[in-house]
Amino acid sequence: MATPAPALVLLPEWGSGHLMSMLESCKRVLLAGAGGGREFSITLLVMRPPTDEAGSEVEAHVRREAASGLDIRFHRLPAVDPPADAAGVEEFIARYIHLHAPHVRDAVAGMGRPVSALVLDMFAAPMVDVARDLGVPSYVFMSSTGAMLALMLHLPVLHDRVAVEFHEVDGEVDVPGLPPLPPASMPCPVVDKKSPNYTWFVRLGDRFMDATGIIANTADELEPGPLAAIADGRCVPGRAAPPVYPIGPVLSLGGNDKRDSSEPPHECIAWLDGQPPASVVFLCFGSMGWFEAAQVVEITAALERSGHRFLWVLRGPPPAAESGTGAPDGSEHPTDANLDELLPEGFLERTKGRGMVWPTWAPQKEILAHPAIGGFVTHGGWNSVLESLWHGVPMAPWPLYAEQHLNAFELVRDMGVAVPLGVDRERDNFVEAAELDRAVRSLMDDASEEGKKAREKAAEMKAVCRSAVAAGGGSSHAALQRLSEALHQGAALPKK
Structure with a gap:
């Protein structure tokens, strides 16, 4: 009787950006192992998400992957009661996941x-x-950046070295492998040291060091500074970090950018088909990004003033925003926008022909692949950033939550693929119309030296991304082979 293939057992957080990024990465491991004579299977441990909406999304992913034909199994863990006294989103997620520890142990054993x-x-x-x-x-x-990984590994060190809140630091914050970091660019979960969110992030960074290895959705050439700092031991002096395997960018299995020619194009794509090359600025803010009415007015004013063509994915507030409640894990999604209510009177008529406002989900990857797109105003979530880099689209980052302020700093200062956008963090990341107008012009105008540099660097990073994952020499492909070999050698029958 043949010995069954060893299993990769996955425990993702239920959000699509975490679950699908991990699953797609491990599917690459599965395929790489098969190509090298190292067989694997995947077992995904499915936690019941704390909200029905998130649960429906997870089940949709499960159904799709179950029909993929790959050796992927799904093991649903018993339900647990969510913590009722969590003070913040990140604390809630970490505690809720940790309550599953006994069930995870039983499943693996x-x-x-x-x-x-x-x-x-x-x-x-x-x-x-x-x-x-x-x-x-x-x-x-690690579904986020190498920069965020370096910061998290270094955070216990910073905790001991920096006695005050980060915004009280005189100067910048030192994160190995990054340029001096302004306190305003620190990730949201660590800006308040009195918060349980901060306490959890310090703990998480410490526990990263106890892992056998770290799988990162990035590439050596994308983030050489942070990855080298981790490998050289500069993030945690005196203690060797686990090996990091940068296998990204992981976007989708196979990386197919083209739509099925037998299907009619999405309305956004059909509109883009009629626009000149590199003439449209794309505004989209992720699965949880939405704006209050006052901010919408500023955006409309900026787009009118700039004169540039635009495609704007505008979402309405989540239902909880009106009732004053929200999902405990912060996962409430925006609703489809009512454009008549949100947009100033006459805006659509005045911008007809050069602008499109889309009020619901849009095929972001396909839009970024379109030759009419010349720039991307984005919340800066890492998956969106990787999609933009893959297609060579320069950005203007507008961070809203999580680690996005750090991402914005890295895109502008370290990678050089973005133009800066002045975001007022004290006013819930508010952006004035004049500032957005300036950033759009900088991003899109041929005469803008700042935009020219970002466009050139984005084109370079497009080539970097594609060469990194290429078989027969790509750095991420080589890291994937090393990871596959390490997993094959480390396979063990679990203790009971």
Whole structure:
């Protein structure tokens, strides 16, 4: 009887940006292993999300992957009661995941086959102890940037060195591998040291160091500074970090950018088909990005003044925004926008022909691949950034939450693929019309030296991204092969 292929057991956070990024990365491991004579299977441990909306999304992903034909199994963990006293989103997520530890242990122990690794979402990093108790390797999956990884590893050091709040620091914050970091660019979860969110991030950064390895959705050439700082031991002096495997950009299996020619194009794509090359600025703010009415007015004024063609994905507030309640994990999604209510009177008529406002989900990757797109005003979530870099589109980052302020700093100062956008963090990341107008002109005008540099650098990064994942020499492809070999060698039958 043939020995079953060792399993990669995945424990993702339920959000699409975490779950699908981890799953797509491990599907690459599965395929790379098959190509090198190292067979794997994937078992995804499915937690019941804390909201029905998130649960429906997870089940949709499960159904799609179950029909993919790949060796992917799904194990639903028993439900747990969510923490009722969490003070913040990140604390809630980390605590809720950690409550599943006994069920994760039981699931892995009962696999009945060797386990190559327990692959953990960054918020599940404390479960390295579960893997250790079972005698199997543990890998943390980092769905964010190498810069964020360097900061999280270094955060326990900063905690001991910096006694005041980061906004009280005289000067910049030192993060190994990055230019001096303005306090205003620190990620949202760590700006208040009195917050449980901050306490959890310090703990998570410490537990990353106990993993067998770290899988990162980035590439050596994209973020050489932070990745080198981690490898050189500068993030945690005196303690060697686990090996990091930068296997990105991971966007989708196969990386197919083209739509099925047998299907009619999406309305946004059909509109773009009629626009000149590189003439349209695309505004889109992720699955949870939306704006209050006052901010919408500023955006409309900026787009009118700039004179540039635009495609704007405008979403309405989540239902909870009106009732004063929200999902405990912060995952409430915007609604489809009522354009008659949100947009100033006459705006659509005045911009007819050169602008399109789309009020619901839009095919972002396909839009960024379109030759009519010349720039991207984005919230700066890492998945959106990678899609933009893959297609060589320069950006103007407008950070809204999570680690996006750090991402914006890296895109402008470290990578040079973006023009700066002045965001008032004290006013809930408000942007004045004049500032957005300036940024759009800088991004799109041929005469803008700042925009020219961003466009040239974005074109360079497009080539970098594609060469990194190329077989036979790409740095990310080589990292994937090293990871596959490490997983194959580390496979072990879990202890009971």
